[in-house]
Amino acid sequence: MSAAAGAALFTDDDALSRALPGYAARAGQAEMAAAVARAIDAGERLVVEAGTGTGKTLAYLLPALASQRKIIVSTATRYLQSQLDDKDVPLAQTVLGRSVHATVLKGRANYLCLHRLNLTEASGDLYLAPKIRAVRDWAARTTTGDLGEFGDLGDGDALWPRITSTTDNCLGQECPLFDQCWVVHARREAQAADLVIVNHYLLFADLTLRESGFGEVLPGADAIVLDEAHRLPDIAGRFFGQALSARQLKDLVRDGLAELDTLGGDMPGLKAKLKDVGNAERRFADALGDAPGNRSWEELETDVRRAARDDLAAGLIALKTGLEPVATRSDRMKALSRRCGELEAALTTVSASDADRISWLEKRGSAWIWHSTPLDVATPFSRAIEAYPGAWIFTSATLAVKNDLNYFCRRLGLTDVTQQVLPSPFDYEQNAMLYAPRTMPAPNTPDFDDAVVSQALSLIEASGGGTFVLCTSYRAVARYGEALAAAGIEVLMQGSAPRADLLADFRQDDGAVLVATSSFWEGVDVRGQALRLVIIDRLPFASPADPVLAARFTAMKEAGENPFMDYQLPQAIITLKQGVGRLIRDAADRGVLAICDPRLFTARYGGAIRASLPPMPITRDQAVACEFLDSLAPA
Template sequence: MKEVNSNFFLTEEFIEKVLGKNGPLSKMPFYEYRKEQIRLASLFGEILEGKGIMLAEAGTGTGKSLAYLIPAIALKQRVVIATRTKALQDQLADKDVPLAIEILNQKATYLKIKGKANYLCLFYYDRFRRNPLFKDPSETDLYSIVEKWATTTKTGEKSELKELPEEIDFWNQINIRQERCLLSKCPFFEDCFLFRLKRNAEKADIIITNHHILFADCSLKAKNVSASVLPSFNNLIIDEAHDAEDSATTFFGVSVSKRMIEEWIYDCLREIQPEKRHKRKSAITEEVERFFTSFADIPERRKLNIEEISLAKNNLNSMISSLSNFHASLEKKIPEDIFIGLNERLKNISESLSFIIEEETRDYVKSIEKRNSNVVLSASPINVGNLIRETLVSKMKSLILTSATLSVNDSFDYISKRLGINADFHSIRIESPFDFRSQGLFFIPDSFPDPNSEEFLPNAIATIKNLIDFSNGRAFVLCTSIKNMKAIYEILKNDTRFPIFIQGDMPKGALLKEFREKGNAILVATSSFWQGIDVQGEALSLVVLDKIPFASPSEPLVEARIQELKEKGEDPFNLYQLPMAAMILKQGMGRLIRSKTDKGVVACLDSRLITKGYGKRMLKSLPPFPVTHSLDLVKSFFSRLK
């Protein structure tokens, strides 16, 4: 870990003139002078000059986005910025980057690149338009909106369609997807929104993308596949970097779902005469069903065992043979470009399944997961840090990783090792400017059933009822498991006077919109709501966390990573499980105080935070709220807010 000297192309004095009390930013109505923002921008500037790698933890409210955008734009070289969420991506592209360009009074071109599925595929849209088949007839009115938009859009980006719900079935039939893209063989290639975007990206100074695109790009380049959307670059800023390992694991891994195969069959059947479809479908789907019955007793997610892999190998060969024969029978009966595209998709399915089922490797963990009616087979890299280092970190002239939560107990050791970063990096921690001691309270019961006992959930629900009564609703109840989420919701929905929602009721964006508009609602949710959610103001005044969010040691990837550390003679609990849980807990607590005027209570119903040594160490990594064990004090706190 290294110190940073502030002698570089963009001096701290210049940044003070831009972001300081008399600078152009000070003329904006939302302006707040932030001394630490100026310091952060200066340090980011030195790294971008080519000084290596920086890990920067900047608490909520420090203004880190402008702190990295000012030097990134002033650099006058291409800089890629990758975020975890589309929400932050949109904020940067639509608000923060234009603002930074304005206050610098400097010309710069910038471009937003989202995941491929966010863009209209002209080829598949043309096919659908000629023969629209809706699984849900109620979507026909929404399709008419898409038809009008498709003739005028310059980007093909779905987010332009404000009237369109986040989740809509027919969009999956007309969007761009890696596994079915025809690339240069597509008759619409020259007009393709994605490749038009790629051409524009070659001219851009600032590219705003997300973790998924970044690591998909790394994965494709590692395989020497020329389907990358990002142009060449060697200056990179990863925001929300606490989540980078999970994103990288997804894209350096391999997965095939039952639905993916069914969609391939569906697209094949579209090309043959209607009267022949049923007979052909029956024969093929029988083979698919036989393959997936190789795997019995599929819970939410588990590791593949040797016996079922052995059975699946025989059934896999039979299924792929059947699919290949069906595809071959379509030659010269359907357009050549469609035939080639279907062949590429089948090849991808076949190679991925062969790797998952037949390849013997200690570097990947093989698993199966049931998601509603879908079944997903996966092979995930156990140590993704090595892959990140080889394909990304080692190729960067400058690399900044930043988030509100990167350190554990004032140390960056955990995140740096997980992301394949060696000891030779710069680091900085900047506390949030929010006054946690006066803005909030942290409730931890000092006497409570063990979180793994049968008595825990009834006691937790009773306590949550009390807390919600004190806060008059306005609460997130964040759970560590779907089981707990459903159990808590089922009790609360029949025993509360406040509007109540559960994750999955509606798309995430619509759910948050409803929550904000009600003003006194309760939202019961699980992992995806622990981070990346911003509800400012009085609509959210209570965040309840059911337990310390330890990852289940029986989860296949976690189990494999624990085993890997044990084989190295290292301590998996203190080096992996504990710091990971601490970072997620910190993220969960971060949902509450999002501005200087927010006030409220965080409650964690896990008394191990105060009874166990590791819990006390965890507390040191969390925002410095005053801690109380008294429900009466919580009640009094909320009474003073009225």
């Protein structure tokens, strides 16, 4: 079978009908599958927006798997990786009538490191001891080492970084447990597989590693499919830059002190140098102050902070000098020496700015990350993907601005690409309504929040719940959540419970009201009557106070471009389309989208935003919107 034969299954759909009871052919799905097949067979690049309900996952999986070529599928999150592996790939195999060797590959921080588990267990940390025992029991049973199976650790868990490896602290082939390494096992499995499911972060780690000439993470492939591709430009900025974090420095000090104790504690001078680095990191964190947020180094730099940075650099240089003559005493000492040199070099890089990069710091509590981020990712991305000469397929439900994909392609430097925009097959004209209140104060005025709450109360009363209130800030989540609760509405608020628990509670209650921000604007699938009203407070314009955006806008102005029209507006439209996409998830879904920001009609750019949304009737009359919602409310 060929890629084209896989695509043909959408026109001769007996196999799909057998695998999917109730399957209905969709012209857009067949059109996308044919375009994917052509791109794979010709080794070309394709950018396709597939509106909600197109069925884009099967539209790329069937021709990709039927091609019998090596395929990498990259998506935005670990959750979506699991969904592809557990649901979509088995379905595609059923349709094709044959099995495919598929595997999920994640970043190394997702896999248990047995060596670091031993070190952590040997540290005698009584607080972590019960969980370490539970991990040890699980480690004896797992066949993958993927900590997602363990189910009791999260990104913020204190144990997670102690029992996983990073590129900084991995000993590689010098590790005493290298033969039992789960990361190595997973990468070998990926080499042998026909289909490798990765996430964008791992893909970019591989791209940057290949470009540096220091090897690779992923196997070569004939075609790479990037689902949820709207996330790529922002992720690219992180990976084509450089970063140094407080955590990296603390890990260096902790690992170094532990290794010195293992070697017998006969190097007190080196121990003192390690402690000096730890103390210098704390002084630098204190000098940054307590205020959280992201700010440029140019804005933050003072004599005190510069001196703290210089002390940290001096401490790393002294430690590197002290480690070099004793690095041969153990493999771990050799790795510590290498890490120290890399961190000292990173500090030099992140603290320097030039016309092409912005130096900025991210501060959260006592933790900080110092970034050096390129202002333009188009050049490094277009150069990096040349390392993969096969087909590249970029897809998402939200890539286009007014049915035009040039904004997305320009941000990633994609040239010589086939572009395709496929509308949603859902009947928005009959099943949805856009409500834009006629009398709303400007979003930057003191009365705006109260006006949003007033609108929300009227709409929620008519709908009987089943509502997402999507906000553009955490401040708004707290403000609206508290106000709705004070009015007697039982509210699910982002931050009050894990995301998965909030969604489960929402789906189980027809009258639920969820107030949330960014992480609920996309990747959330609530079908049926459970969600019949989506309220968006403001148009989601990125804040120009963000240091990377501020520097990017300055560079754009100097180049004669218009930062608002050429960047801020298109990006806001794509983000807004993600939020809008939460409402109608199935052909039978019905609901109201309420956008409270008056700029949707009062601003000169409002027409461009409206033209980018699904075609649905618009009302500015609250009574009309409430009447429609009342018809959807549970009996």
